Amino acid sequence: MFAKPVRGYTTAAADGDVVVLLIGMRINHFRAVHQWLPVMLSMIRMLRELARDQDRGLLGHVLLTASPRTYYVVQYWASKEKLYAYATSPDMFHHRALTAVNRKQRQGGARGHVGLWHETYIAPEGSRESVYFDMPPFGLAKAHGQVPVERRGRSARDRFAHRSQPAPEPGKTV
Structure with a gap:
């Protein structure tokens, strides 16, 4: 049931852009359980x-709570296009849920009992780094795979500098 920790220092094996969606809810009135x-x-x-359906593009997620009122999910996606495709697909549950929320809002039935939010980030190579010590695959490393830290660099500076493709020489185009 529990994943075994990977001994030593590791880092996420993510190459290219990383798409992260934070999405959650806040309970504004505990007694409004029906809301x-x-x-x-x-x-x-x-x-x-x-x-x-793995082809939809969700690579992994972590369920978190920020307080007894606020719950959210950190989601790692294969691409922003796959995230958009899921969010707008009329045959997926998200579409029905969002339609119901919007209808309730238009009819004035929401009454502020529950708050909803999301934030989406795209982190290109060179704009992120990760390190894990004696941890099972978690977060970004669970979504993209986990490699020994030496493959990406012992320091945060080295991991930020990692590129899956060599950078072109100055003055040369690719």
């Missing part, structure tokens, strides 16, 4: 739907 519980269950349902 926030369906939102929470919808988040879980979408993750299950994505897990059944």
Whole structure:
């Protein structure tokens, strides 16, 4: 059930752009269970739907809580195009859930019982680094694979400098 830790220092094996989506909810009124519980269950349902179809592009996720009121998911995607395709696909559950939220909002039925939010980031090579010590694959390393830190550099500066393709020489075009 529990993943075994990988001994020593490792880093994520991600090459190219990394797409990260933070998406979550905040319970504004605990007593309004009929408002926030369906939102929470919808988040879980979408993750299950994505897990059944790996081609949709979700590489991995981590469920987190920021407070007793705020819950969110860190998602790692294969590309922003796959994320957009899932978010806008009429045959996926996200479309139905978003339609219901928008309808409720237009009808004035939401009443502020639950807050929703998301943030999307695209981190190109040279704009991110990661390190794990005696950890099982986690987060970015679980989504993209885990390699010994020496393959990307012992220092954060070296890991930031890592490129999957050599940079072109100055003055030369690719």
